[in-house]
Amino acid sequence: MTERKIQIVIVGGGAGGLELARRLGAKYGRKRHDIILVERNRTHIWKPLLHEVAAGSLDANLDEVGYRSHCHRWGYRFFLGTLEGIDREQREIVIAPLLDEDGSELIERHRIRYDWLVIAVGSITNDFGTPGAREHCMVLDDRAQADRFRNRLLNHCLRVSHTMSVDPTSDEHVRIAVVGGGATGVELTAELFNSAAALRYYGLETFDESRLQVTLIEAGPRILPALPEKLAQAAQDELEALGVRVLTGTRVTEVTADAIITGGGERIASELRVWAAGVRGAPILDHIGGLETNANCQLLVRPTLQTTLDDRIFALGDCCSCIDPNTERPVPPRAQAAHQMASAVFHNLIHVMHGRPLAPFVYHDHGSLVSISRFSTVGSLMGNLVGGRMAIEGRLARFVYVSLYRMHLIAIHGWLRGLGLIVIGRVNTIIRPRLKLH
Incomplete structure (x- = not known):
């Protein structure tokens, strides 16, 4: 009789999930363990690079990682699919039907059993329920969205360049509004000017960075709240020197098809609008499998990164809410946190399979x-x-x-x-x- 393999299923192939799959695959291989990575995309791109993909300064085709070739190299299996549910009683996850571009069903809804489950599905942009934000703003949660923004950006640059070539006296601009003065919003805003400056070398001779009108809108008192005030001010000075209009202490109350409306009643006209003002867990996580979640749809976990109601389910990265005992606040949603959590889950899975006590996760803020x-x-x-x-x-x-x-x-x-x-x-x-x- 064939011995049943220990099956560890990881849902989400972001920075933390992919690292964990590689380390488990490298350690155990496929002899007595079956390491499975479930991900809805076919390739991985490091999320902090998406602003460069959106601006066109990074070719994701050269930097992305194909899950199928990666799993072959490191001894785990890859399943293309989207998590739909968790059956904790049967220890199975439910994978949504896989549809073709025309809507036809390629693979029906199915289940994958697990002995240990790790949820690492990352986060999505939080629009805080702002009217019109979801309909009229783009976000940078994945590569497809970054590619969509880049295509629209290039189209508008081409429009302005054509207008300028016909009428050199025209005062046409590409108007872009970025909501959120955190790292993503600031980095995207700066990268736009880097890309615009290079367009003149690619056939848009009449277009340069002076044809951008970019507004960065932050509800808090300053941009980059994670940095010391002196450095945040240095970054703002740099952006303003480029020509960015930086608005702090400005709340967005509504987004329309052609403008951002602020709490002060100002209407900021724009062809392109990007929302980068916060993150939350995906709606599918809201009490999935009866697990505890917070108001942001993040799974609540204990210090060992096990979910509060099920020892066999771990969560890591942006999709979980883990309290840092040093600050008594949730661990911030950063790439370094996902990396550290992946390492902690890796060691705790080894411990739990060998009957050893699990170690609490300790977050080290490297800045x-x-x-x-x-x-x-x-x-x-x-x-x-x-x-x-x-x-x-x-x-x-x-x-x-x-x-x-x-x-x-x-x-x-x-x-x-x-x-x-x-x-x-x-x-x-x-x-x-x-x-x-x-």
């Missing part, structure tokens, strides 16, 4: 870094430096910022292949076009 495209980088590093916080900017900050992505590559590919991809990536920055225009 925040924000890249203002090629113009500047600012951030703070945490640790035993300068009383626990060291403010950095300029070349040092840029080096550390780039290193974060390099460490991500090593985490999902291993040292040998990861270092090889870093070298290839460096070569690509020299030989490939500055912009992706298709």
